Amino acid sequence: MDNEIIKRLTLQGYEALYVGGMVRDHLLGKESNDIDIATSASAEQVRDVFADCRVDEVGKTFGVMIVNGIEVAMFRSEKYDIQSKPTVEQATSFYEDASRRDFTINAMAMTIDNRIIDYFEGEKDIKNRIIRAVGNPDMRFLEDPSRILRAVYLASKLGFDIEKNTLESMRKCGHYLNNTPNELKGKIVNKVIKYNCLSRFVEILETADLLDYIFPEISHTVGVNQNPEYHHLNVFEHILAVINAVEKNESSTISNVMSLSALFHDNAKGLEGVRGVNNKGLPNDLGHEEAGVDRAIRAIKRIGLGNKVASDVGFIVRFHGIRLPARPKNRSVLRVLRKIVPYCRSKSELKNRMKQLYDFMYFDNQGFNPKFREVHESVLTSSYPVVEYVLDEFIFYRDELPVDGKYLMSRGLKGKEIGDTLDLLVSLNMRTKEEVDQYLHRKLLKNFN
Missing domain, CATH: 1.10.3210 (Hypothetical protein af1432)
Structure with missing residues (x-):
């Protein structure tokens, strides 16, 4: 279906590209279900092109539409007046879209015929197994501090190292994580555990002086x-x-x-x-x-x-x-x-x-x-x-006993004595009703005497 999305957008005169994790995984030789498409079409134009399909407009404010379960986003530029809350505008090209992305390995695109579009040497960083911020890392982390954790997550999952300047910026900007919602931190930790890389994640957090924030x-x-x-x-x-x-x-x-x-x-x-x-x-x-x-x-x-x-x-x-x-x-x-x-x-x-x-x-x-x-x-x-x-x-619990409180009440026990007796029967490991009756009989005789 994703090929069909790109083909239809292209036939309508729009540029459409695979982006993000799918491109990265393709270059790593891995299969990927993480399919995202970026296009020169606006959200409204995407909706019109796919009027006959199931289109979810939940991300329309950010230029994102879900077409038959696949994310289709307009080329975007972002302006951060408030940390982590960008104002999104439509970009004129994929270069402008790629420029606002977090890391070079996530800032590439791929055409339908597998041609890689790479303005920031992401392919080179994949070959060198490096996580490197796009542009100025201080600016990337100031815009959205959760990118600091994403760098740690990606390095952990992929077994990559973090580029020196990016790592130093993470140390310097770590205090921004105080503004990152705990729920988002939890989502990242969940993904880390899912991909079996918690030990590496924790190790990198310590190396980058970030443990205190997570x-x-x-x-x-x-x-x-x-x-x-x-x-x-x-x-x-x-x-x-x-x-x-x-x-x-x-x-x-x-x-x-x-x-x-x-x-x-x-x-x-x-x-x-x-x-x-x-x-x-x-x-x-x-x-x-x-x-x-x-x-x-x-x-x-x-x-x-x-x-x-x-x-x-x-x-x-x-x-x-x-x-x-x-x-x-x-x-x-x-x-x-x-x-x-x-x-x-x-x-x-x-x-x-x-x-x-x-x-x-x-x-x-x-x-x-x-x-x-x-x-x-x-x-x-x-x-x-x-x-x-x-x-x-x-036996360790009252509900394992062959009798209950009502039965003890029928045998003449009252109040606190019922609970105390049930606990005693548990400790004595009374497993049959006959054992309980014999115990109660002895207890009654003792009390009578």
């Missing part, structure tokens, strides 16, 4: 040393290593929860009140798990990644430091699970979260020093089957 919760971890008995990396390096472990995993279950848990799991390490020294004079961070929960949840909610994701990540942050021995006894596992039960609403949620927690602890383990990593992995491998067994064989 993930202030972890900016203090840079260079913070850890106990060498367990760690050969500082806290920030460990965080990157764990994110890398998540990204290298081929499991289809990897999600925002796992990536964001890797990002925030040690966010409280090094903070005043958490950082301490053990009896060997080595650094420790006792209680960093609990101290990091609210910080992680606030960060995820701030950038709009959802309450459910925030809650699941908060759970992993809180409990990622649990330690069970190798091949633990049932009672040891039961004791740990009883502490975790209040943070889950049901048995199914408890099972799902314990599976996620163990998945994460395997990733976390990849950031430990090799000697400890080997020992800890054997512990994880031998303890999880016991966790699964205990979850299947023991």
Whole structure:
């Protein structure tokens, strides 16, 4: 359909070109579904040319029409009287349109017969794997600070470096990101996770002195040393290593929860009140798990990644430091699970979260020093089957009991005694009605005597 759009516009006397990500991907030898068309036709003229098609005018104010699901935009020039809010006018040529674009690799066009139009050496920058601003980078970032994050995103996704002057400008203009909506930051982070490049994204943010504007919760971890008995990396390096472990995993279950848990799991390490020294004079961070929960949840909610994701990540942050021995006894596992039960609403949620927690602890383990990593992995491998067994064989919630409060009331129990008895039946693992009746019978006899 996109070829037909260009052909029809051309037949009507308008210039029409492929632009943006599709051109970049074509030069990289990649397939692309990101099809955008730029044209010398105005939005109204596009609507008239495609009067027989499905045309969405949602972007008409900015000269953008959606024709059968494909974005068709007039050649545009932009004037920024207010940061990030351009006044759009129709441009007279693609050169003028390209001049207002963010980076050289996004400022190219391609004709229907695959001829590249490139006024700013974008093709050369693709060959050299460089992200470079069009024109003056200070001006590009002043116009729209979100371009700073887009540079980091593109470099992360494509595996490119950021050109020296562009990178220096990003450092200088980083404070403009205070004016970028958190929701937009969240959309970019979501895309970064989708394309499995969060570790590179975070690394570039740190290199460009931008962590404070996106993930202030972890900016203090840079260079913070850890106990060498367990760690050969500082806290920030460990965080990157764990994110890398998540990204290298081929499991289809990897999600925002796992990536964001890797990002925030040690966010409280090094903070005043958490950082301490053990009896060997080595650094420790006792209680960093609990101290990091609210910080992680606030960060995820701030950038709009959802309450459910925030809650699941908060759970992993809180409990990622649990330690069970190798091949633990049932009672040891039961004791740990009883502490975790209040943070889950049901048995199914408890099972799902314990599976996620163990998945994460395997990733976390990849950031430990090799000697400890080997020992800890054997512990994880031998303890999880016991966790699964205990979850299947023991009761943890009232709704798993064979009786409910009404049944206890029919047996003469009243008020607070009903709730207390239900909780006691859970702790006693009463799995059948007969067991409950025998217990109640003994209880009544004892009270009678």
